[in-house]
Amino acid sequence: xxxxxxxxxxxxxxxxxxxxxxxxxxxxxxxxxxxxxxxxxxxxxxxxxxxxxxxxxxxxxxxxxxxxxxxxxxxxxxxxxxxxxxxxxxxxxxxxxxxxxxxxxxxxxxxxxxxxxxxxxxxxxxxxxxxxxxxxxxxxxxxxxxxxxxxxxxxxxxxxxxxxxxxxxxxxxxxxxxxxxxxxxxxxxxxxxxxxxxxxxxxxxxxxxxxxxxxxxxxxxxxxxxxxxxxxxxxxxxxxxxxxxxxxxxxxxxxxxxxxxxxxxxxxxxxxxxxxxxxxxxxxxxxxxxxxxxxxxxxxxxxxxxxxxxxxxxxxxxxxxxxxxxxxxxxxxxxxxxxxxxxxxxxxxxxxxxxxxxxxxxxxxxxxxxxxxxxxxxxxxxxxxxxxxxxxxxxxxxxxxxxxxxxxxxxxxxxxxxxxxxxxxxxxxxxxxxxxxxxxxxxxxxxxxxxxxxxxxxxxxxxxxxxxxxxxxxxxxxxxxxxxxxxxxxxxxxxxxxxxx
Amino acid sequence: xxxxxxxxxxxxxxxxxxxxxxxxxxxxxxxxxxxxxxxxxxxxxxxxxxxxxxxxxxxxxxxxxx
Numbered sequence: 245x246x247x248x249x250x251x252x253x254x255x256x257x258x259x260x261x262x263x264x265x266x267x268x269x270x271x272x273x274x275x276x277x278x279x280x281x282x283x284x285x286x287x288x289x290x291x292x293x294x295x296x297x298x299x300x301x302x303x304x305x306x307x308x309x310x311x312x313x314x315x316x317x318x319x320x321x322x323x324x325x326x327x328x329x330x331x332x333x334x335x336x337x338x339x340x341x342x343x344x345x346x347x348x349x350x351x352x353x354x355x356x357x358x359x360x361x362x363x364x365x366x367x368x369x370x371x372x373x374x375x376x377x378x379x380x381x382x383x384x385x386x387x388x389x390x391x392x393x394x395x396x397x398x399x400x401x402x403x404x405x406x407x408x409x410x411x412x413x414x415x416x417x418x419x420x421x422x423x424x425x426x427x428x429x430x431x432x433x434x435x436x437x438x439x440x441x442x443x444x445x446x447x448x449x450x451x452x453x454x455x456x457x458x459x460x461x462x463x464x465x466x467x468x469x470x471x472x473x474x475x476x477x478x479x480x481x482x483x484x485x486x487x488x489x490x491x492x493x494x495x496x497x498x499x500x501x502x503x504x505x506x507x508x509x510x511x512x513x514x515x516x517x518x519x520x521x522x523x524x525x526x527x528x529x530x531x532x533x534x535x536x537x538x539x540x541x542x543x544x545x546x547x548x549x550x551x552x553x554x555x556x557x558x559x560x561x562x563x564x565x566x567x568x569x570x571x572x573x574x575x576x577x578x579x580x581x582x583x584x585x586x587x588x589x590x591x592x593x594x595x596x597x598x599x600x601x602x603x604x605x606x607x608x609x610x611x612x613x614x615x616x617x618x619x620x621x622x623x624x625x626x627x628x629x630x631x632x633x634x635x636x637x638x639x640x641x642x643x644x645x646x647x648x649x650x651x652x653x654x655x656x657x658x659x660x661x662x663x664x665x666x667x668x669x670x671x672x673x674x675x676x677x678x679x680x681x682x683x684x685x686x687x688x689x690x691x692x693x694x695x696x697x698x699x700x701x702x703x704x705x706x707x708x709x710x711x712x713x714x715x716x717x718x719x720x721x722x723x724x725x726x727x728x729x730x731x732x733x734x735x736x737x738x739x740x741x742x743x744x745x
Numbered sequence: 746x747x748x749x750x751x752x753x754x755x756x757x758x759x760x761x762x763x764x765x766x767x768x769x770x771x772x773x774x775x776x777x778x779x780x781x782x783x784x785x786x787x788x789x790x791x792x793x794x795x796x797x798x799x800x801x802x803x804x805x806x807x808x809x810x811x
Contacts, residue, residue: 256810265804342808393802398810463811489811613790616783632798633790635805644793653789 245512245568247505247580250405250478250676250718252350253361255493256343256398257368258387258638269342272384276344277327277337279381280371286329286689293328293338294696294712297477303461304412304474304484330695332670332686333363334678341464343398344368344386349678350697350718353579354505356673358497359660363668365495368640370669388493389432389638390450393631395440397454399463400493402504404486405478405718410515415486416459416470418514421522421546422507422561423469423490424531425554427452428540429590430503432492433607435614435625435634437536444625445536446614448607450492452535458527463489469527477697479716486511493638495647497659498586498604505583509565518568522560523547538611540598555595562587603657609650610637680713680721683730684739691736702736711740 259276261267281288328338334349346364351357368386375381391397406415427449434450437443447453460468473487488507494500513519524530525545533542534554543551552560566584569576576584586604593600601608614630617623623630639645642652650656672682677698684700685692693710694701702711715721726743733739795801 258805258807260805260807262801262804265806269808341810343810387805392805392807394806396807396809398807401811464809612783613786616787620784620787628799628802629794631802632795635802636793636795646790646793649790649793650786653786655786 245509245516245565245572245580246577247354247508247512247583248352248577249508249511250350250352251354251357251504251508252348252403253357253504254345254347254399254401254403255361255364255388256340256345256400257640258389258392258398259343259384260387261382261384264382267382270339272382273339273342273344274327275375275381276371276384276386277329277339279374279378280337280367281327281329283374284332286331286685288327288329293330293336294694294699294701297475297696297698299475300473302474304472330681330685330692331367332672332682332689333360333668334672334676334682335360335364336697337367341398344371349672349682350676351673351678352675354501354508354583355579355660357504358500359664359668360673361500362497362660362665365640366665366669369642372641386640387635387638388495388640389635390493391434391439391454393434393436393441393634397439397451397467399451399489400491401463402488402491402507404488404504404508404511405476406484406486406511407515408476408480408482408484410484412472412484414517415511415514417521417523418519419510420458420469420527421524421544421557422510423488424524424527425534425544425557426490426503426506427492427531427535427607428554428558428594429506429587429605430491430494430499431535431605431607432494432499433610433634433637435631441631446538446611446625447535448538449535451490452531455490455528455531469531478718492606494606495638495645495651496604496606496609496656498590498657499606501583501659502586502590505579506561506565506587509580509583510561513561513564513568516568519561519564521548522557538598538607540594555591558591562591603655606637606647609647609655610634613637613646674723674727675719677715677718677721679723680715680726680730683727687730687733688736688739702740704736704740707737711736713740713743 259269259272278288326339330336336347338345348360365388372386375384431448432450434447437445437447439453455467455469457466457468459470461472469490471487471489476483476485491503525547530544544554544557545551598608602612637646642648672678681695691703693703698715700713704711729742
């Protein structure tokens, strides 16, 4: 078993113009996308999205929802005139409903997921900067968080490629308990309890209170712990793309590594069918209760009557992974070893003293700041200053964002050096099809008419027909396979001829 | 796996598949270094915090997303 698999992280950023709370967020989001595209010569009319293979209403349980029955917000493949651009790092930047969304390129390791996720935030800060220099543009700011604290939530989604042969029922059974307690190692922390923060206090997760059912297709209402959207963006008979909507946007490297790393290992065990039945008696209620208990003392109750701390349930998953890896024999690869080491270390430290994880886990760092203010200034949980700290924690600007300030002060354990993150803003990962997508945008951007996760459509000078290059295998189109060709082809015609030979 | 085992996380030390720990300061040393300077952190953050917290929080209104 390995932690390595095709994965990616999408983030819808909070967007606001200080002093103008009613500004139209769709127009603002469009301004964000087009500002970046214009500066980098990535015209939104070019390099736009190829919707041919999108199917947001296809359900992993084996049916398709009628478009008439769907909430308009579920129709994510409509309105291709909306601002949208594919970037040279292989990512997609576009307007999703009322938020700018950065969808990272496909990567193969948790460390790379952290790298290209942070690259998206750097990109966000660059755009805020661009707009600030334009006297005609509104003073837009972006926030890498998941709720406004007033009842609205917007997502950070993870995607994992899985074998189609794994029964969906088993995925749901084994993932739900894990997702209920996973927040301990990758929650972002939040001031306010309840969707609209009606109760003063702190909770571990930004998203927990917005989840209302166990399994379902929706992502904007009645949010499910396990989402059934089934758009593989790959060969549908071999693969499914597990679309995970329950996570928080995080800023800290270790939390980001554990979020996708532990999940990938749990998926590996689900595919192998080696996990015991850990079904919880009340998953949704328990999800909320765990989030509301930063002391980590509350017990979760399993359907079979066992009761244990959330941490202990995470240890069960950890120990199962360790045992399964040991059964493989040999030593795990470096990515897997790194995740297992941090997993054990963070669980151990959370068990001894949660505050000892303030350099690794967002919710702990945020809580430590908030408790510091409460102690120093005698603030109650309902004080607006604490809610402001919560929001400003997620400000993408290095000069203002509190997560960035903590990093600058050396209070964040860094796994990925800043230089790697900056390189990832423009460069694609080298070991997936994102390499081909990103490099084509960089070298032949003017001839790329459209692109998507699994295709690039070219306009060949002198040829009346558009040429669509399908990329249904996420592992094809790597630097090793096409790097020399993309680098040396004099034009698109030569590139396409080289691909065909 | 018994529940007794699950409540004793320190058993991990002998875990055969556990690779060497990452190059991070040991837990106790780190905690000590971090506990005495929260005030220094707050002082620095005071300098960048939005000046009118109430207005800032009230003005941060989002539409729901996915």
